[in-house]
Amino acid sequence: MKVLKFGGTSVGSVENITNVKNIINDGNKKIVVLSAMSGTTNSLVDIANDIKVLNNDKALKDINALHEKYVPVIDALLSDKSLNDVTKTYISERFNFLVECTYKPFSKVMENEILAQGELMSTFIFNSFLQQEGINSSLLSALDFMKIDAYKEPSFNYIKENLNTVLNSANNSEIYITQGFICLDNNGEISNLQRGGSDYTATIIGAAIKAEEVQIWTDIDGMHNNDPRFVEGTKPISDLSFDEAAELAYFGAKILHPQTVLPVREDGIPVSLKNTMEPSAKGTSITGNHFETGIKAIAAKDNITAIKIKSGRMLQAHGFLKKVFEIFETYETSIDMITTSEVAVSLTIDDDRNLEQIISELESFASIEIDRNQSIICLVGHAIVDHEGTHKLFKILKDVRIRMISYGGSRNNISLLVDTENKIKTLQKLNSYLFELVTL
Numbered sequence: 001m002k003v004l005k006f007g008g009t010s011v012g013s014v015e016n017i018t019n020v021k022n023i024i025n026d027g028n029k030k031i032v033v034l035s036a037m038s039g040t041t042n043s044l045v046d047i048a049n050d051i052k053v054l055n056n057d058k059a060l061k062d063i064n065a066l067h068e069k070y071v072p073v074i075d076a077l078l079s080d081k082s083l084n085d086v087t088k089t090y091i092s093e094r095f096n097f098l099v100e101c102t103y104k105p106f107s108k109v110m111e112n113e114i115l116a117q118g119e120l121m122s123t124f125i126f127n128s129f130l131q132q133e134g135i136n137s138s139l140l141s142a143l144d145f146m147k148i149d150a151y152k153e154p155s156f157n158y159i160k161e162n163l164n165t166v167l168n169s170a171n172n173s174e175i176y177i178t179q180g181f182i183c184l185d186n187n188g189e190i191s192n193l194q195r196g197g198s199d200y201t202a203t204i205i206g207a208a209i210k211a212e213e214v215q216i217w218t219d220i221d222g223m224h225n226n227d228p229r230f231v232e233g234t235k236p237i238s239d240l241s242f243d244e245a246a247e248l249a250y251f252g253a254k255i256l257h258p259q260t261v262l263p264v265r266e267d268g269i270p271v272s273l274k275n276t277m278e279p280s281a282k283g284t285s286i287t288g289n290h291f292e293t294g295i296k297a298i299a300a301k302d303n304i305t306a307i308k309i310k311s312g313r314m315l316q317a318h319g320f321l322k323k324v325f326e327i328f329e330t331y332e333t334s335i336d337m338i339t340t341s342e343v344a345v346s347l348t349i350d351d352d353r354n355l356e357q358i359i360s361e362l363e364s365f366a367s368i369e370i371d372r373n374q375s376i377i378c379l380v381g382h383a384i385v386d387h388e389g390t391h392k393l394f395k396i397l398k399d400v401r402i403r404m405i406s407y408g409g410s411r412n413n414i415s416l417l418v419d420t421e422n423k424i425k426t427l428q429k430l431n432s433y434l435f436e437l438v439t440l
């Protein structure tokens with residue numbers, strides 16, 4: 001069986017929802033994972049923030065405005081009176097729940113419940129639409145099987161067992177629809193797989209059922225060789241290895257949630273990235289195979305903090321790095337990039353929640369410099385550190401100040417750290433040096 005995930009844009013308009021119906025209606029049994037309609041989760045984040053700061057008037061205004069966006073979509077999709085009524089009643093219940101939240105004390109659990117409403121609504125509407133179109137579908141609640149543990153990792157045994165139970169209970173259906181993004185936490189409360197997490201839902205399900213393939217349907221024809229939001233003339237990549245896709249997703253290629261390929265890599269379950277608006281386009285196929293060598297793609301990750309740790313005693317002092325790493329481990333903060341010299345080590349983190357405590361511990365044996373608002377620019381491709389064309393990237397040194405370079409950590413990744421204000425220029429310049437046939 002295949003797992004197909006459709007993102008926010010794919011379920012964000014009547015036209016696109018109709019495209020999704022046409023794509024999935026091919027007579028094969030499948031699991032369909034849906035995100036919230038585009039813009040909904042952002043609105044829900046705003047509503048939760050308003051409730052948190054007791055700005056209830058603004059929250060109520062936003063709840064009403066969002067509700068009003070759903071009504072015409074339901075009317076356009078559902079001409080069947082009884083399905084239209086049932087669906088509108090369900091959607092009103094979801095919005096009533098949001099209104100009730102404005103009268104209650106805010107909590108993290110409430111925030112997660114608020115964020116879950118988008119996927120609950122999109123899947124209900126889509127299932128009603130399929131029923132109207134005579135397609136044999138069932139709506140499965142992700143909260144009946146999707147669970148994370150105390151470390152926010154998927155609880156695979158629980159997921160497999162419970163997913164099998166719900167699939168068996170709807171055995172006669174051709175299409176199973178379920179919510180992306182949402183899950184239960186280890187206390188059994190509603191939680192989520194972080195923003196963009198529906199991709200991750202799809203591959204977790206794919207791994208749990210040993211799917212034939214996972215397809216991620218979005219609004220672009222696959223993974224491009226650079227970020228199309230900032231660089232003109234980017235091109236889709238037809239094939240990526242799991243390793244290359246994992247690096248790109250982790251280092252900011254927004255098309256994929258950072259953890260997407262991890263669940264399927266071990267079993268070699270292929271992942272395809274496809275365009276809902278152009279289903280015949282080839283897209284990107286992610287498998288265990290490595291194809292050509294050389295730099296394939298560039299991505300950027302923001303909100304990085306660089307920490308320089310300088311100590312006279314680092315020179316020839318074994319155990320120094322151990323001491324440094326133990327502090328980061330104590331504060332559960334992972335390190336992305338690291339470079340060293342005889343007297344200093346520079347490293348980067350993307351989670352600065354415990355930065356103050358980390359600095360105060362480091363200062364007991366070293367002097368510390370902090371650079372905020374940094375971006376990691378990541379260049380990915382099979383065996384790029386050995387490739388004859390890779391030297392071209394160093395032309396970037398004449399254009400922008402590079403704070404750190406990580407080369408050789410793996411054969412498939414070279415990372416540069418730049419001020420975020422130079423990110424777009426760096427992406428654009430690298431694009432011309434590496435992917436455009438120009439003599440510079």
Ligand SMILES: Nc1ncnc2c1ncn2[C@@H]1O[C@H](COP(=O)(O)OP(=O)(O)O)[C@@H](O)[C@H]1O
Nearest residue numbers: 007008009218219220223224226227253254255
């Ligand atoms: N390297 C890249 N290749 C393709 N798309 C990218 C890349 N980097 C960023 N994007 C952006 O990712 C978007 C798709 O991801 P996302 O918005 O999460 O889609 P969805 O809502 O379908 O999950 C594209 O519209 C594109 O702007």
Ligand SMILES: N[C@@H](CC(=O)OP(=O)(O)O)C(=O)O
Nearest residue numbers: 007008035041195196197198
């Ligand atoms: N709706 C969630 C989960 C998600 O995956 O969305 P999308 O597929 O549109 O990126 C979010 O906006 O974060």
